[in-house]
Amino acid sequence: MDYEDNEKYGISKEIAKALKDLGYETLTAVQEAVIPLVLAKKDIIVKSQTGSGKTAAFAIPVCEKIEIEQKNPQVLVLTPTRELAVQLKQDISNIGRFKGIRCAAVFGRQPMEIQRRELRQRVHVIVGTPGRTLDHIDRQNVSLEEMQYLVIDEADKMLDMGFIEQVEAIIKVLPANRITMLFSATMPEGIQEICKQYMQDPVKIEIESENPSLETIRQVYYEVEENEKFDLITKIIYTERPDSCILFCNTRDKVEYVFEKMGRKGYSCGILHGGMEQKERLHFMQDFKRGKFQFLIATDVAARGIHVDDISLVVNYDIPVDNESYVHRIGRTGRAGHVGAAILLATRDEYKTLHEIEEYVHYKIPKQEAPTVEAGKMIFDQHEFDPASKIDKSELLNRQITRIRINAGKKTKMRPGDILGAVTAIPGIAGGDIGIIDVQNTCSYVEILGGKGDIIIETLGRTKIKGKIHKIKDVGFPNK
Secondary structure, three states: OOOOHHHHOOOOHHHHHHHOOOHHHHOOHHHHHHHHHHHHOOEEEOOOOOOHHHHHHHHHHHHHHOEEEEOOOEEEEEOHHHHHHHHHHHHHHHHHHHOOEEEEEOOOOHHHHHHHHHHHHHEEEEEEEEEHHHHHHHHOOOOOOOOOOOEOOOOOHHHOOHHHHHHHHHHHOOOOOEEEEEEEEOEEEEEHHHHHHOOOOEEEOOOOOOOHHHHEEEEEEEEHHHHHHHHHHHHHHHHOOOOOEEEEOOOHHHHHHHHHHHOOOOOOOEEEEOOOOHHHHHHHHHHHHOOOEEEEEEOOHOOOOOOOOOOOOEEEEEOOHHHHHHHHHHHHOOOOOOEEEEEEEEHHHHHHHHHHHHHHOOOOOOOOOOOOHHHHHHHHHOOOOOOOOOHHHHHHOOOEEEEEEOOOOOHOOOHHHHHHHHHHHHOOOOHHEEEEEEOOOOOEEEEEEEOHHOOOOOHHHOOOOOEOOOOEOEEEEOOO
């Protein structure tokens, strides 16, 4: 099915345009099943693996249903990790971009005041980790009166991480007439109890896992002693010649160790683990997506938060601690029709764990003989890495939007309605040409769609808003 099948799926031209520009072409199985049910306001329980397209499955219909002029948040998405919260915020914002949908992410290790200020603006969707979301609710930083949709994403992971009590506490204070959607790769008893207790006649959807191992991911393993792993990695890099690669380790100490050794070898590397400051983690994540470095050394904290379409190689430097983590790790490659490779390093003592993984993924992972370094090194040295060659999907959308700054804000009693009125009074400009209006303390930012930025900047610079002429400037989008 095509995303632009507006009659069948009720997808507006604004959402359809965003999907087309983002490179979406056809609906995945989970999207075909979920979108009509959400539009029909049904509670749903979805069992689906990573990489199935579930974010768009709920984001498309809730973006369609959102009332843009409504003041208070209408959608709450709960997710287990900070990285995934940031990723979902970006995905939802991109899909709702031309409709003017505003999404905020709330998570730990970021100052409460920064998030509180954002929540005081008009926000349509909140994506958050359970602990920080509950904290904002307890402090009355967010109004729940008009909350119409609750999405519980990666529910099994939240159960594993001990967040279910916080999730239940949040559910209990939400409006009873909301629509609830729960997404999970597995359905343990604790998740089933949540569904039974807090959902109304839910429709159950189970998407058969499309086994990536037989389609777009070449999986192999190497038998290696622990003290020989790094030397083997060097040989693998020489023979695989990846443009973009993630090396997964089980602990932050191992990540630091591999990162340091890779750096000494002159490889272009980034690092990601739970002990880092949030700002630093987001910085490395964004730079990796933009292709500013070739290798990301990470713990599993990254596996559920990286959505990059062209990662060519995933290396399990350490064998994962559970079967599901293996699926999430290798799911970072072979995405969006690209062919990928997943390599696992296993010692003889880990063969039992390896066989458990093989049973879980229903695939006999072939053993590979260690490559020789000489021939591979010659090829690798001729293979140039092109840094910063990628453009993420948000940047592609931003290129079509003009973002201006007006040097007046809340301190001078400027309101979004004042700006909207002044802009739409310009001949040839309608409300649909204006995206998000963000009024801050001393200035305001306005997104202009449809290639009409120049005419608005020129006219608004000599137009009085609230009785005064204000300085107008095209400021573009910050690199976050």
